[in-house]
Amino acid sequence: MLYNYFTIALRNLLKNKTHTVINVAGLSLSIASVFLITLYIRGELSYDKFHDKAENLYRISWEDNNPQTRTPHPLAQALVQDFPEVESAVSLSPLWASGLTRETHSFRNPEKDARYDEKNILSVDSTFFKVFSFPLVKGDPENALKKVNGLLISESMAKKYFGESDPIGKHLSVDGDQYLVEIVGVFKDVPVYSHFHFDFLVSYVREKFLDPGSEYYMWKDFGHFNYIRLKPGTDAKQLESKIMEWSRKYINWSDHDLKSLARQHYGFKLQPVTDIHLKSRLRWELEPNGNIDYIYILTAAGLLILIIACINFINLTTAKSAERAKEIGVRKTMGALRSQLSLQFLTESVVVSMIAIVLSIVIVQISLPFFNDATGLSFQIQYSQYLFIFIAFGIFIGVLSGIYPALYLTSVKPHLILKGKFILTNTGARLRRGLIIFQFSMSMILISSTIIIFNQLNFLKNKNLGFDKDEVIIVPNKHDDGMKGFDVLRNELLKMEGVTSVSASSNIPGRQFNQHSIALAKKPQDHISSSEVYIDYDFFQALGIKLKDGRFFLRENPADLASTFIINETAAKQLNANGSVVGQEIIWDRDEYLIRGTVVGVIKDFHFQSLHEPIRPLLFALSTEQFNHILIKINTKNFDQKIAAIEKAYKIAEPYFGFEFTFLEDNLNQQYIAEQRTGLIVGGFSITAILIACFGLFGMSILTFHQRIKELSVRKVLGATSMNLFVMLVENFTKLILVSVLVSIPIVWWGMDAWLDNFDYKININPVTFIISGLVLILVSWITLSYFGVKASRLNPADTLKNE
Numbered sequence: 001m002l003y004n005y006f007t008i009a010l011r012n013l014l015k016n017k018t019h020t021v022i023n024v025a026g027l028s029l030s031i032a033s034v035f036l037i038t039l040y041i042r043g044e045l046s047y048d049k050f051h052d053k054a055e056n057l058y059r060i061s062w063e064d065n066n067p068q069t070r071t072p073h074p075l076a077q078a079l080v081q082d083f084p085e086v087e088s089a090v091s092l093s094p095l096w097a098s099g100l101t102r103e104t105h106s107f108r109n110p111e112k113d114a115r116y117d118e119k120n121i122l123s124v125d126s127t128f129f130k131v132f133s134f135p136l137v138k139g140d141p142e143n144a145l146k147k148v149n150g151l152l153i154s155e156s157m158a159k160k161y162f163g164e165s166d167p168i169g170k171h172l173s174v175d176g177d178q179y180l181v182e183i184v185g186v187f188k189d190v191p192v193y194s195h196f197h198f199d200f201l202v203s204y205v206r207e208k209f210l211d212p213g214s215e216y217y218m219w220k221d222f223g224h225f226n227y228i229r230l231k232p233g234t235d236a237k238q239l240e241s242k243i244m245e246w247s248r249k250y251i252n253w254s255d256h257d258l259k260s261l262a263r264q265h266y267g268f269k270l271q272p273v274t275d276i277h278l279k280s281r282l283r284w285e286l287e288p289n290g291n292i293d294y295i296y297i298l299t300a301a302g303l304l305i306l307i308i309a310c311i312n313f314i315n316l317t318t319a320k321s322a323e324r325a326k327e328i329g330v331r332k333t334m335g336a337l338r339s340q341l342s343l344q345f346l347t348e349s350v351v352v353s354m355i356a357i358v359l360s361i362v363i364v365q366i367s368l369p370f371f372n373d374a375t376g377l378s379f380q381i382q383y384s385q386y387l388f389i390f391i392a393f394g395i396f397i398g399v400l401s402g403i404y405p406a407l408y409l410t411s412v413k414p415h416l417i418l419k420g421k422f423i424l425t426n427t428g429a430r431l432r433r434g435l436i437i438f439q440f441s442m443s444m445i446l447i448s449s450t451i452i453i454f455n456q457l458n459f460l461k462n463k464n465l466g467f468d469k470d471e472v473i474i475v476p477n478k479h480d481d482g483m484k485g486f487d488v489l490r491n492e493l494l495k496m497e498g499v500t501s502v503s504a505s506s507n508i509p510g511r512q513f514n515q516h517s518i519a520l521a522k523k524p525q526d527h528i529s530s531s532e533v534y535i536d537y538d539f540f541q542a543l544g545i546k547l548k549d550g551r552f553f554l555r556e557n558p559a560d561l562a563s564t565f566i567i568n569e570t571a572a573k574q575l576n577a578n579g580s581v582v583g584q585e586i587i588w589d590r591d592e593y594l595i596r597g598t599v600v601g602v603i604k605d606f607h608f609q610s611l612h613e614p615i616r617p618l619l620f621a622l623s624t625e626q627f628n629h630i631l632i633k634i635n636t637k638n639f640d641q642k643i644a645a646i647e648k649a650y651k652i653a654e655p656y657f658g659f660e661f662t663f664l665e666d667n668l669n670q671q672y673i674a675e676q677r678t679g680l681i682v683g684g685f686s687i688t689a690i691l692i693a694c695f696g697l698f699g700m701s702i703l704t705f706h707q708r709i710k711e712l713s714v715r716k717v718l719g720a721t722s723m724n725l726f727v728m729l730v731e732n733f734t735k736l737i738l739v740s741v742l743v744s745i746p747i748v749w750w751g752m753d754a755w756l757d758n759f760d761y762k763i764n765i766n767p768v769t770f771i772i773s774g775l776v777l778i779l780v781s782w783i784t785l786s787y788f789g790v791k792a793s794r795l796n797p798a799d800t801l802k803n804e
Helices: 002-015 017-045 075-082 155-162 204-210 236-247 255-263 273-279 292-319 321-333 338-375 383-409 414-418 427-462 480-494 539-543 569-575 639-653 664-707 709-717 722-756 767-793
Strands: 057-063 086-094 105-109 114-118 121-124 136-139 150-154 171-174 179-187 200-203 225-230 267-272 472-476 499-505 514-520 528-535 547-550 564-568 585-589 594-603 618-622 629-634
Touching: 017 273, 017 292, 017 338, 017 383, 017 664, 057 075, 057 273, 075 086, 075 225, 075 236, 105 155, 114 155, 121 204, 150 155, 155 179, 179 200, 200 204, 236 255, 236 267, 267 273, 273 292, 292 383, 292 427, 292 664, 292 722, 338 383, 338 664, 427 664, 427 722, 427 767, 472 639, 472 664, 480 499, 480 629, 480 639, 499 528, 499 539, 514 569, 528 569, 539 629, 547 569, 564 569, 564 585, 569 594, 569 618, 629 639, 664 767, 722 767
Parallel strands: 121 200, 150 179, 528 618, 564 594
Antiparallel strands: 057 225, 057 267, 086 121, 086 225, 105 114, 105 171, 136 179, 150 200, 171 179, 472 629, 499 629, 514 528, 514 585, 547 594, 564 618, 585 594
């Protein structure tokens, strides 16, 4: 029986080649699109789930009006000590240079003289491997992090420095052979889907040995990343509710402070580690995170594309029902059961779907390199792993697409079919029109959403940030000793043609900034949280930052180096909303000590962080050595020669570390990488959706043309021009598309307005977007239908009407 169904299905598919090709093409494109989207979403949703019992892992964050990821170093182990439900805990932190910028260290294998600059280094508690599942392939996880001079490296780093030889017990020299570290462990490379990555681990044992008694390791400093593993069955929310009151044991909260924090729901919070990548956007994330909203957008895009393809199948199959009506009537008259006929049509649908599955694999393989470029990932697909999924998905799509046509075609009465009355009903025509409207509404949603996403990205790229980002290159300073010759280096660089300004700073716009509290000395209780940056004299000139009040730092005024500050407008307003702060003394709380100084200038606000965030207070302190970046304003004409000259000068000042540079504008664009990727992916699949919808439109037009061919011939005899015939053919479809546009507008407006709420600075949704999207749909549909305009112009009424 099944063999017979398949045989008949193949005969029918081969008999209706155009109909089959359109269905297979639409389904294969949609299945390939859904597979790629699913591949990406699956990766985004799998972050940190590789850890053993990942559901019991939590990060401790601090929630207030400017929430952050970092909390006090002793917090983790204190929780283990005082709460039996906490199984283990770890505190960790990157090695920081000034300004919360990652330190760069130079490692060298003395035996091979292999030397590289590295900054992907974490300092961690000895309990690190009790909390996280980063397997050691060599070394003792219990004791590896207890050695003062011990270093753990990834498998990739082991191969990089030691080749195929066993690195355990061997040494690497650090920072120009200043000291040696011993390799005590090798761990597997950190999985791609981890919210933080590292190539080297050093123990806090070493860091505390080098900096004994530092407040950085005490309760006062909120400067570390703390994670806990709870015992199975523990209620995390219940534990969280106890932490603030318990913390009074270690932190001197007043009753007023604690009540105020509780009233605003502020305090220590427990974040599930598996939620961090998609749901956390706090200050000082270890790495840029994704966004759950983009998962929703991509999921919707995948579903819409699949629905469009299924609608194509339903529309084309039901539209061709008249051609198969007599077949159904005869088979019913001969005793065929409705269930048998339904199974026959479902079999045809599944066969089409399975052919589409095979073709979709080819499409996926061809498009995979482009998809990898768009996502910034490197997917490698082992199709054998997905064989069962492909087959199951093919059957599901086949049944989903074919269930309505099967029920519809087998529901009519044989005597009506054989009398020719089946084709007179308008029910099927109304349904097909409704499905076309729905289909093009889906396409309209994708097109409009893509335009809005790219408009927002263009806005972010071109918005005036309050400083000059063009033609500024950033050269990282990799070692404090390198800045001792900065004045000499700056003078050499300024002699070069095209170099107009040279400066240095601890932080640059678009990257992280350290943060402490500042207050007017006369009102120390009214402190505000402020980001901070160390700069040299020429920083404002190099970036074209404007002065609002007061003056800039002056070389001829030695006191500026020790006891003066410059702040931004936001900081000035929050410190003293009713007057100027220039000339007033402020107190800068630097954790271990308080620094007093006079505000000598207020600069105009500029966006030193992402446009996702509002402008916050910012303090500038003058320095001669606490720099992590050299900023060079340069004319980029003959850039290669100029950068070679800059590299030569740099290596004289810093001969040990390697030279590298980036453009400041590229650093700023990296803040919006998630938006750029989402825009590219949605844009690509929007084109796919339009293409699939046009396949369906083309198929429906074929059927419409054949059904109206005699009418068109009569009109041609009566004097209708080719243009008259084309307008008649496209008129009804154009009306349906216009209805689709109107239906989709409120949906897009609502959805994209919610997405734009992710940004503090954003575009307004322009009605022109919907006009453009609608015109694109109409234009594409006209191009699709133009084939039938040409065909209508070539009609020979003598041939089509000779049998009438």
